Amino acid sequence: MYAAQRGYLNLIDLLIDKGADTKKTDRNGTDALLWASWSGNTDTVVRLLSKGFEINDRDKEDKTPLIHAAERGLTPLVEFLLSKGADREAKDKSGRNALLWAAWNGNLDILKRLFLSGSILDVKDNGGKTPLIYAAEKGFVEVAKMLLDAGAKLDLKDNNGRDAVLWAAWNGHGDTVELLLSKGSEIEVTDKNGKTPLIYAAHNGDKALIQFLLSQGANTESKDRSGSDALLWAARIGLADTVKLLSKGSKIEVSDRSGKTPLIYAAQNGDKSLVQFLLSRGADAESKDRSGRNAILWAVRNGYGDTVELLLSKGSKIEVTDRNGKTPLIYAAQNGDKSLVQFLLSEGANTESKDRSQCNALLWAAINGHTDTVELLLLKGSKVEDTDREGKTPLVYAAQNGHKALVQILLSQRANKESKDKSGCNALLWAVWNNYTDIVELLLTNSSNIEIRDKAGKTPLIYAAERGYAEMTELLLDKGANTDAVDFKDNDAALTAFLKGHSKVEKIIICRRSKCNN
Template sequence: MTPNLWPPAKKTTIILLLWRGEQQRIAHMNEDLSNEPNCAAYFECSSHSRRTGAVDVSSVLQSIGTQLTKRFPNLVLPHVSTLTMLSASDCIEHLVHLPLHSLPPTAQVMFIAIDGLPENLFDFAISNSWYFVNQLDRALSCGLLSPTNVPSSSKDLLDDLIASLPLRLPIYVLLVKASRNAPSLTNLITAAQLATNEEWSIVEREIRSVAKVCAEQEDPFTLYGEWDELPGDLAHCHSAWAQFYKMKRQRTAQDVVELAYHLAHSNAPTLDALHILRSVRAGELVLQCPVLDTSTTTLLTKAGATLSPNKQKDFVYLCAIGDVEEMKKCEGVTLDEWSMGIVAAAARGHIEACRWIITHKPAMGTEVTQNGQWNALRSAACNGHVHLLQMLIQYGCSVDECGLGGRTALRATAWAGYENAVRELLAAGANVEKRDSEERTPLMAAAFMNFPNVCRLLIERGARVESVDSAGATALHLALSNGSNTKNHEQVVKLLLGENADVNICDMNGRNCLHLAAYHNNAQLKLILDRVHSVDAQDSLGRTALMLAASQGRNEAIQLLVDHGSNIDWIDLHGRTALQLAAIHSHLDTVNVLVSLGADEAHKDNEGALALHYAVSHDDPQLVKALANDITLNATDRIGNTSLIVACQNGSRMVVDELIQMGADVNIQTLEGNTALRIAALTGNTQIVHSLLPHVSDNLQSDCDGTSLLHSLLINRQTSMSRLLIESGIVDLLAVDSHCRSITHIVATTNDVTSAEMLHCYCSNQLTFEEKDEDGRSPLLTAVWSGHTRIALFLLSTTGVNPNSVDNQVFIKNGHL
């Protein structure tokens, strides 16, 4: 099964891989995923949980969130209760998507892996997933893109797909957009015919090919993700749909309304539209309320349709626009509508609307909306409406009232940066240390959002700079973690440091302010360095500030840290140094800086890997040059991989050529018996095979089980690669495996006539197809015993083998043919 792929925000290159089923595992990853340099987070459902479906959203997201905050020091994830995660449909959006959007772009594609996800959570994750890699997976499956040329952004991906799909793709997508509801496949094809004047069979074929990439489902045709945002003029498509509804033989009242909708949004002249509507008896309609939108309702009434005057106004909408007179006319307003109405009015600063609601419903001053998050005071504060705040406070609204999230009006306006609103609430006695559900104070909110004046006001009124949230972060932690590089940000950090913020406090990930400042190369790094107890303090992953700076390519910070005595070869819990982290993240300049400062290129981590092993995973020969020397070039990791073998696994011919030119030994075997050539050939990389062949000395290339490379290729039915090796002349055609089976026995066992024809064509002068294995069986006997009729007939009719051949048991399975 192909894994489903889940991308994050477009600014980052982090993707989510979801596997379903007991046996699904991430291919080519023999190591623990937590040690994979490109793995940002990993969650494996237990066997019991996969069988029972007992893993819930809370368990998955809490584990993934914890790992992400350890991997990315500047990532701030909200603390949400288990109950909220189980009940909120947008928890993935707020817990993962939005925080990841705040990260700077990563130097290479990283991934989050969830293995063995139960069916109930798989559907949930996909319904909340992002767009990019799902589309990439579809495009690769349809052969529209090459796996070696993956776009780096959603825009590039869309551009590539538009170029690969039918030329009329925009018309088909815009037709779906113009249709108010997802059209059936038949209706879409009919409308497309009307829009393009093309034959039905051609339109159907093109729409079905488009559906494989652009549609969430084909029938009804529902656009997936950002295809719904494809720009274009919809007027022509509305005309096609209008013609479709006009041509329908059995029209319902709803069909007439749909016709009016499309006419109203097309370029049809008004008189022509009215003529069409009257011809379908639109004047006989009686509308109990406005339909669809104003333009549709207006066109229908002009065509003679009757609009019932007894229509109920939308109370919340009237509150949002501040129309008090119309609000007074509303009847039967529910409690939820009252509470939503005053929040809507407060958000837009409509004082009189709020005053009228509180006068008639005094409890609305403190009533929290149905979702448990908003009240009128907080809504006004978040939007900076000072006069409305004053009025609400005069009417007795509690300044510290908060919803389920614990966010007060002061916290809301501090987050939004409205100084006057902050002053008003402080003057009214708002609690400056009131904490939300994440234990964050208004000062933390203002610091994270880079509002120095608001921070100063709060500190003057007693806000404590040393307070920590539920994740152990102070206001200074949060300010440093947002990664900004603005004047306001610098002022906030200076202000907090000037208030003697403790830079040595560690958050739940073991990171102090030096870690964060180094990670982002903050302008106040030197001042923080002068205050820390240890320049090489390690976080929960064992990483120092120097390591974090190296992982992000912060060369200035690296030099400053080294000048202050940081140990350049300190190792983390995985045994990795700053140099290895720089190589993992493909920071060439940083690698050069660290090497020039004396970093040990020959250091091996817990997996036995050097920095060079990680460098070759990037398509950057210069990075390889910076780390390759006589010691590192042929060094092996824990399972015997050299950097050349790793490069072959990653498929970069430029890197492979560079390593060979520098003297890499192509004949070294891993503990499993793999060589660079075996890896390249078995993965089908013809270009790398061509680079390796002139340097290969072993013509068997056998693994630890004694299976030659040619045997392995034929077992995998890789006929083309087998032919390439045979033509090169480096393979031993008469080689046998540990059971004395020749390559002719292999094609007989796999019933592979194509490979057998190739061997007969290219190797008939050496192969007789009468070779015997350890049991004395010829390829024909092997085919008969396996029940493979096709290959047996080929051997008899083409190669002229002896049909009376016997094995060591002097026995032929009679009657099988």
Template sequence: MYYNPYAFEVVSAKRSDLKYGIRHTEDLLDLLVTEGVVTQAKRSVVLNSRTREEQNSMVLDIVLARGERACRKFFHPCLMQAEPKLYNQIKAYLGSVNEKIGDPRRQLIGYLLERDKEGLGRKPQEHHTQKTKHLSSRSDSISAIRNEARGAHVPFKKTGRRELKEHLQGDIHDIIAAGGELSVVEEMLNHVDVNAVNSLQESLLHVAAEHGRLSLLGLILRRGARLDLRDQEGRTPLHRAANRGHGEVIRALVKAGACLYTLDAQRQNPIHLTAANEDLDCAQALVMEERSRRVEDQAEPTFLHRAAQEDDQSLAQKLLQAGAAVDVRTRQDKTALFYAVSGNSERTAGVLLEAGAAVDQVVVNEAVNLNNGSMLRLLLAHSRGALSPEAMGSALFSAVKQNRHVVVDILIDGGADVNMYDQQGYTPLLLAAELGHTDTFRVLAAKHAKLDVSLPNMATALHLAVRGGNEPLVQALLAKGLDPNTTGPKTYTPLHLAALHSHPALVEMLLKAEAQANAVAQDGSTPLHLASRHGHADTLNRLLQVKVHTEARDRQGRTALHWAASTQAETPAVDMLLAAGANPDAADKQKKTPLHLAAAAGKTDAVAALFSHKARGGAKDMHGSTPLHYAAARGHDGVVKLLLSAQKKKGVDERNTWRKTPLHAAAEKGHTEAVASLLRAGAKVNTLDTCKDTPLHCAARAGSRDVVRELVSWEPGKGRQGGKANLQAVNNVGKTPLQVAESGDTQEHRDIVAIIKRKMVLIK
């Protein structure tokens, strides 16, 4: 079976070859217009595309959209005349598909052969690609154009439109460079692409700008020449004019909208070239245009900003000589001086400052942030007193925060107030003390900063240094005579803070400086209280080595042992205090002993230690609750078992003020394991509180499903005491545990109802 493709199929199949192979797109479009395949309007749209490949792709889309007949015309005569080499390649491809020709009236190969037989095709002339170098040949071409303009019958058809166009295109660059007549160039532009480039990638505009052909440049611009085309060095026409010093051409190009900041392959914009040539006139042309554009658009950094960023002091000087505004700002409110400072470009900063650049707070802060002392000195020397005390103070505090001690020194010498306060009430010295910046602190102290100042909350530099654990700073402050017993927030002394934050070395240092070991704070706490509260064993050990009062009471009536027993930290603080003679049965204002607090905290080690020092397990607080009540209510089953064992099960049914037993406390809080331990220890399951509630009532009311199950399932058995849970017990409002559960509205309550009913055999 033989198959010969249609023209439509060949365009589709060879699309890539056509897209990248067609090199004379404009000639091809002219032929397609003549054949009625493409309209003039679509031709213009295609030629507006940026690249030749994009233009070719659009041509192929148009041809395919017009159908088979248009595709045939595309190949013959259009492609044949515009691209004879590519046409022959396509024809050879078609011959290789199938040597036997099918229906010549329909398939493409047959169509092409048929057209060839009719003699409609001619062998195109070879492309004239070499530039004509003799003036006589140029004159012949120009004469032909003039004759055509006058209506003469010039044999263009014999020469070929493309050949003539290439010939003229090669000549026109030379004619513009030589300063040819305006009328001649104008006639030639009727037949060439105004944006065509030569072998050096130079457009006509490049050549006119390079050679200063102002009148020709105007003509080329009016014909739609692009200002952004680049030659092989990446330069625009504006680069070329700037490099050759053509001031009027520069003005014409920038007036036409040429970009001022385009960089060439060497990363130079036009102003670099004028500066390198020391061409002040051209530099002024560019600078003045830049200044006029700044009225409308402030997004771009100026030439001067860019010179500062590049640390190009020579360019900066020339720009200033050319009239560049020294303090112009970007949209981000940055000056050229800011960019010089941020880039540590001291030489360029010096040029700008000599030209009168303003030194503001933003610039000074940037030098501070970069820790550039020499730059800061330069700025302050040129500030001429323009910086306010607030601006200098802001810079000083910023330097202190960053521990820039050299910069701090320079700022103070430059006029910053060493003892000024910020909005939070800090002085630079207080801030340095809080942040632990020892070097900065020493500079401030050497500059006569006041040492006895304090924050609004009364914290002194010594308090701040101790809180931060800064030993060198604390030593320095004590050496300068600061009182180690001065009081700060909550009337804490520095020793309180050293104990609170566990700085044993500072505790030692302060005690040697005669800090009072038993100083009492606003809440009655001593340093021993604070160390014990947080379980700081090392600090506690150091305090216990001096004469501290282990029985000192705070405002709650608690001793250090109370706090050690209640802390969640696992430390030997309780053992250390007991070994130092602390009373294990000391009662606070609520009559709670350390054993109460240890049981409530679930600290089995502390409970054991207290029992080993004869603590009373049956001690009652102001509500009659024992340590066992606290352990049961908090669900600390390990402590419950330890208390029961240590007391040999005594107090298992002890009642508090509300006649509740530990079993009541565990049941109403839903602690199943504690309930089980108490029952096994012989707790009475049906004991009544002041409301005549049994533990089962309490569990049912709280919705403690597992506890209810544990209580109703309890069987005393052999050797067990306490009895079985009374399901019919009635409290003081006449309700049984079942009725109490029925009053609840949660799923847990409904489950409890079911559990009790099953136990009462009311349901299966």
């Protein structure tokens, strides 16, 4: 094989005369003839064929000598193999034959020779691509022209529903698009997702191609399966110049299946200049998508303060809500965006507005542990004892979610340590349940009731036993927790640990109890 790859004819003769195995292949299934073909050694190929090698031999990828030669652009070798009767239509595992490989590489000479020798012009690979589609995809305009002149079909599509003009548009090959349209390709052709050449051009921000397609009568209102037209795609991706170009002939208030408009996409992306442009063209700032979010809600949700400021200056409502009842202030607090919270408060945002879960800005900030935002909201009048639908206060959420610094701040603001939610859990019980020992210690240091009970009569120690938290159990016992306290089912901590299979915790409790008895 090495001799064949290097073209050492004398060595090849010697080895074969000495009985070398001509069927021998490497780990890729490549024999001497295939190596010679890959290397472009025509003389070596001639010699090996004369020694009995099979002209249509295949490697593990099912590539023949002719496919290798076409793939590598080896014109003389292609000519020779064709003259010896090589199978023109043999395909490799990708479904490509020699003609498809030549088209893929844009090799005009080999394409012509294969076509003239009788290769099928509209052959398809496993993905349904034809030579013309390959030429269009790669932007080989001369190859495309030759194939069209030879009679290649324009309307054939691959497995994704894309024909040649769609591939050319997708990859930004304007000259190829122009050629294909001049030969009869449909300007409104769509792929399986409903995308047209104009939508692809807009998706790529190809202004020159967009202008050409518009000059040829492309429909700006054509939508794909997501309900997006060219303008929406440009806005969605953030291509401001493309949006401005398309807006001259497109509806500015168009929306896709999610209900989003170009303005919503621009605000969602924080593109202030594009938002300004769309507003100047009459875009409706109050239009909402299916989630109930309009431009300002999206801008706040994604933290684009300058866009929020612009929208408010143009009349957007500061108390607008989405389907879940969230306002701009709630989104800003949820994200811990202190500067945006401060700005919205300065514009008159209501700190007491609640969403459908009855959470306001303060509660959302507490849920996510945004200490700076919580401090700001409390300073601006938010109530430290406010509750949501579940009866949870900021302190309960801070303890439940392990936000120790926030627990400390809320305690300094005299938050009620014994406030319970609807399950009967207070901050201490939640901290124990989630194994936040540092928060439990902090709460107990601040005089939380160590024998507090939930609706089932369970104490912090019973919680620790139920969850199998050995360290937490030790802490509570050190702080004086009552080992004999029972819940409403008459189960104490030791029995609870036993029932849950937490033998280590059970032993800790029994040991402490026995020492206490002694």
